[in-house]
Amino acid sequence: MSLTTEVNVETQAIEAKKAAKVLSLLSTEEKNSILKQIANTLESNVAFILEHNEKDLEKGREKGYNDAYMDRLSLSAERIADFANGLREVAELEDPIGDILSEWTLENGLHVEKVRVPLGVIGMIYEARPNVTVDATGLALKSGNAIVLKGGSSAIHSNQAIVDVIHKALDSTAIPKEAVQFIGSTDRKATEQLFTMKEHIDVLIPRGGASLIKAVVENATVPVLETGVGNCHLYVDKAADLEKALSIIVNAKTDRPAVCNAAETLIVHEEWFNEHKDALIQMFKENNIGVHGDDKVVQAIPDSVKADQEDWANEYLSLDIAVKVVDSLDDAIDHIDEYGTKHSEAIITEDKATASKFLKLVDAAAVYHNASTRFTDGGALGFGAEIGISTQKLHARGPMGLPALTTVKFQMTGTGQIR
Template sequence: MSVTKVITNVKAQAIAAKKAAKKLGLLTTDEKNEALHIIADELVKSANMILTANEQDLQAGQEKGYDEAFMDRLALSLERIEDFAEGLRQVAALEDPIGKIQSSWTLENGLLVEKVTVPLGVIGMIYEARPNVTVDAAGLALKSGNAIVLKGGSSALSSNKAIVQIMHEALKKTKISEDAVQFIESIDREATQQLYTMKEHIDVLIPRGGSSLINAVVNNATVPVLETGVGNCHLFIDKEADLEKALNILINAKTDRPAVCNALETMIIHKEWLRKNHEVLHAAFKQYGITIHGDEDARSFLPDAILANEDDWANEYLSLDLAVKVVGNVEEAIDHIETYGTKHSEAIVTENRETAKIFMSLVDASALYHNASTRFTDGGALGFGAEIGISTQKLHARGPMGLPALTTVKFMMSGNGQTR
């Protein structure tokens, strides 16, 4: 397909989405919720169609030599389909943020001022690998009164096309136009680049994927960007950490799903705690097949560890590899996180409340945990029903982005002929 043809098609889809967004703003909460339930039911009914398409993507991925972490993000199962369908039902059960009066006041001249929550309009979503993002993003967009233009990666093209086809068929049974969910099938780079610059049709871009994708969008887009981030997540085990808590949190954060962005990538450990508990820790690493990349202090207690280099401290492994840094106090741990962290999710295990307070107050991240796993940085786990991404920036939205992150405000004034 020619570049001109690709650009024309993307523009037409964005224009159609904008028209659909206008109509979405007139729908009731019940009408939007009904649509989400119908989509969820149809996705489960058509699970075989989705799995057949996903198998095509998995086979292509194997032929291209994608690594295990990437294949895990790409793979679907009946359980995962049921999970994202249930996520839609949970979103339907959430309070509708649209039309809420955040604050109001009356001026001396009698003019009523109301600050009201409204949709963003049209969301452009650029993402890689995970087909579940197609469902989560569409569901959150529709519930918050937004249309969405989806641009998934080529690796999940068959899966995404099947999912969107089912969603379109479901929307025919609702009051929401099919045009409210657009999917760009073209794998040409021009299609993605076109989304970057359509300020007149796209209100916000959300990139979700690896650092190269996110940086490309942030550095090149003229459309406002809600920036998500990669997850070089740290766990600091303090000298006053409970052994059982520390081991349970470590194993969960590292091994539950190593290929996701809230998985643990670096363990920072107090030297005194390591000296007392290194044998138990070493046994846990062997049991769960965790490969250690440690500094000299770590290797003196963990003989199987590979000597870490500078790249290891910044690496998002997305595997069962783990960097281990040994420190003498919480301040050293915080300094290491400040140098190498990605402002995603950071955790401390300690029974000392003052140490925990210092860590929680000074570490700059979108999600912080005291005596709990980083794996909870997830819209579903935190009660959002689903998430459209995890924002590591500080403006507008931060952390897992659910319905409120996809809204903005209008100031609406009502008077009786007042003039200034």
């Protein structure tokens, strides 16, 4: 990395920290108005954004990116409108900043308040997802945080164009454009520099594939809010309703196979499988789902292929699914414990006791009974845009909306008390 790049990255982080001070003084009404201004400016600059997105898509076609990757990279007028509406939804959400979580008065009269405050400066490291540029910015600004964005090289033109439009919108507001920083260097060392700038960056949030997340978690000295890949499982219990099970499987696998809350592994109780395998086979065929199965599955399902260890751990992000037949709920949970990524797991059953045991014992950020894993999403759960889905246990877990981007401060008011 050149000295110029290194200096620029640090300068951007310093500018973001200064801008965060300004953000912390703004009222909820001011922040909401600014988010709506950004939304309007995005919609009035659709052609500009799509022109630059096409440069990334052309490069992607030249490099032979797969369909799932191209889908994440691709923008359209409709998707940009969705970005804008997401910002408007965030503007309507309750502002957590300033919330008094608890308060009390000591015997000496000192009054104590535990207050929710911004984290400060968020470092966002992500891959081929231009929507993250908008979602992360909106959530950061609403929660009073500045943000330093480092998108992947495959979306460099799209991300830069979106940030240019955001800066254009901020020019006429109380928020300095320095509150939204975009690192335009494609040098990996520019990303790595963010890992150790804890004097300027308060938290890092990686969003992307397993290798990116692993690199950030293992190398960063800045605190990390870890988002995870989604090897999500559906367990069809022996007491599952056939129609309900087939509907959930189709939705969880095919609605948007390239997203992290899509189902990647189907676990089926042997009794249910033996009774309903013909319906299951027909469902796979009608929806063009490729099956990677264990011995029982391969023997029963035409055109299925034998699954190996990689298949059980794989996040396919395609219309492929791993299928395993088990003898019991405990076997299903053991399999999830071994191969799950602590993202989203679901059970389909009409037996409430079985469902309760699954929900209590499965270790994941989101667990479901008789519902698709596709609901692990900030928008679907009413958070507005999300900045990522945390699969760790400290500070935040699951879809991260506004409260996840805050911390607390103890504010004490006295009348001259000393100790």
